Amino acid sequence: MPLNLVKLCVGVSEIEELESWVNDCRAGRDTLDHVTRMFPKRKDEILPGGSLYWVIRGMILCRQPIAALEPVTGADGIERCRIAFKPQIIPVRPVPKRAFQGWRYLESADSPPDLPKSAKVEGMPEKLRRELAELGLL
Template sequence: MDNFINLVKLSVGTETIDDLETWQATKRAQAPDGLPRHVTRMWPKREAEILAGGSIYWVIKGVLTCRQRILRLDEVIGDDGIRRCAIVSDPELVRVQSALKRPFQGWRYLKPADTPPDLPKGRESEEPLPVELNRALAEIGVL
């Protein structure tokens, strides 16, 4: 039985995994130690489960495409004085078998049983199926 939980998040404004990687390399997207982070308003209630081995799965243009192992959750106080959560992750983007995901606000929990598998070594550089083809295959039950 898995003792951890994952997060899933839309990567808004990102067209490709390379775009996400480029954004995360900017100082604005990094924690003080240089690791990539995503700052969000809500603090996950299931923090212990996330930190027990969870990853953040990224949805790009409606398709779940990659993940990063979550290393820690940092407190960030904004200029407005509001406490926020910085999800600090491993810089390695691990490509996963693509899966369609409907739009949603914020982040969602994702059980390990519901996560797509990582792409096998040697296939991580493969381009994902076009969104339209992926959607059509999902509609007929192939994916």
């Protein structure tokens, strides 16, 4: 089982906003990526098959499969990590997660499961999805 990463999705309040951002980024770009300060030392455990789980407003709500982890140097000369994603966003069973800085490793055993396609969550308002998750009904 691959190792995963978890990160706050700052400035996004629901999955639909993240999906919109992904669609906007894909228009006119060859890659879909996010640059972060620290490079994972456990890269070989993440690739292939790992995902970045996004924390949106205090809950892990979705994941994006990671295509690559590449070292890059910023204009300021500081080494960073470029996380390249596959374009799909996969909703997961919502799990509360407190705020933190940067990213954290997320073991496969601790990763929330994907929501089944039959769960009828597409089109469900984000607020209702969160409330159902808090009650343990989703």
